[in-house]
Amino acid sequence: MKLALPLAVLLTHAATSVLGAFQLTSTSSAYTVDTDGGLVFSVSRTTGDILTLVYNSVDYQSKEGKWTHINSGLGTSTVTAATVGSDYIKITIVSAANPVTQYYVAKKGDSVIYMGTYITGEVSPGELRWLARLDKTNLPTSIRDPASDNTGGVAIEGSDVFLADGTTRCKFYSSDRFIDDLVHTVSGPGVYISLVMPGTAYETSSGGPFMRDINNQETSTQQEFTFYMNSGHLRTETWRMGLKGPYAAVFSSTGPASGTLDTSFFSGLDILGYVPQSGRGRVTGTASGVPSGFEAVIAWSNTENQYWTRASTSGSYTSPYMKPGTYTMKLYKQELLVATQTVTVTVGGSTTSNIASTEVVAASPVFRIGEFDGQPFEFKNGDKFLGMHPSDTRMSAWGGNYTVGVSTAADFPMALFAKTGGPATIKFMATSTAKRTLRIATTLSFKTGRPSVVINGAWTGADPGAPVLIDSRGVTRGGYRGYGESYEWDVPAGTLVVGENTLVVGVTGSGDAGFLSANYIVDAIELY
The missing domain is CATH 2.60.40.1120 (Carboxypeptidase-like, regulatory domain)
Known part of the structure; x- marks a missing residue:
């Protein structure tokens, strides 16, 4: 059910229609900024929430009583606004409950909200994101349609993985690697709204170039559009403090924004943590x-x-x-x-x-499956898991058989689970019974999952011990980057036979049933 808009928001929205030049106006409840570039937005004077996002006379802010803000709202805050020179307007929000200062900046003639988020400590509830709650009626197209659209879905895992129209959906399926995620966009008739993370916007985030996080979630009525700066999702580093950004929301009628956006003018705006x-x-x-x-x-x-x-x-x-x-x-x-x-x-x-590079590569391995490159994409289901749950009917069966010299990497499962899918069996030929080394590299583990190995039903490799626990789901939410453990076993002389040999690769570890049992994602396997 849609909630009635507060009177203050209705008055603010009405005020936007009479503006038409670069200016800052205010009421007792909100500041309103006209960029003189087709964009007018208003900000609550008590919470710092963005209440309206009017571009070319259409308000794209959702009207369901949840606004656009940091996390799910900073709550009571000190909000100030000022015109800086003749070309900039700066709104500063200082949270009362969290160590956060948020900036919204308008530049004369631009249809852009420039932003920066400065933190001095960890933020409740343990993540940091800018979240725009946008009206899906006017913005029906998201980043990963329909993978991140839970409309009509039934939750099948936690409260974030859904089954809808026979396919699995999850907001995590909207992610991109930080190194690639300079721009993401939602759109509708005649409008494109892009989040742009230019230059060094991620410099005080955590996780490195290959970290991925939520960019978008669709419901039946909203586009939840996000820039994640820090989170506990597959977290491998401590949080960094300081200024997140600059970043920006760019409104356009012609297409998505580019990833190059000049924010050097921040140097003249007294932004905490900004280094020119x-x-x-x-x-x-x-x-x-x-x-x-x-x-x-x-x-x-x-x-x-x-x-x-x-x-x-x-x-x-x-x-x-x-x-x-x-x-x-x-x-x-x-x-x-x-x-x-x-x-x-x-x-x-x-x-x-x-x-x-100091990588040592085995010159003539007995066999190698996949590439040691920190990615699982060449394996079975590796082309699908970024946008599907492992239970999705579009997935190939997990586990399976692999014959060296006949099979391809796409026949070997990209992930193995302790309590579903079964192990992977590798058939290979050997010309000698000499001592060998077996190496299995992984990219991510869940619930202490690590490889178990048995050769010819007679030799069992020692348990290598539990990897460092990452307290976050991985493959079921399209994640594959963790600490990247690599395991090696000395295979004694006489273990192999001349002719055909069998290696069974399984999982050791704890965990729940099914795809939430102990598991790991494969990088590559070789015997040398």
């Missing part, structure tokens, strides 16, 4: 040793900041402009960590730091 380009430095150099056909990604991090870039095909790279400090520098082969070193960044400086 002049207060930063860069790192340049060459990344080597990553084989052709694999992307080379370089990342830098310390307890305060994180950054990343891609190397060119020749291996050369230039970092983003980084805050000064000492960083751990990492080289990834696709998403597999292959080198680590330390580098120091100075203000105004350009540090040269070449980095080379």
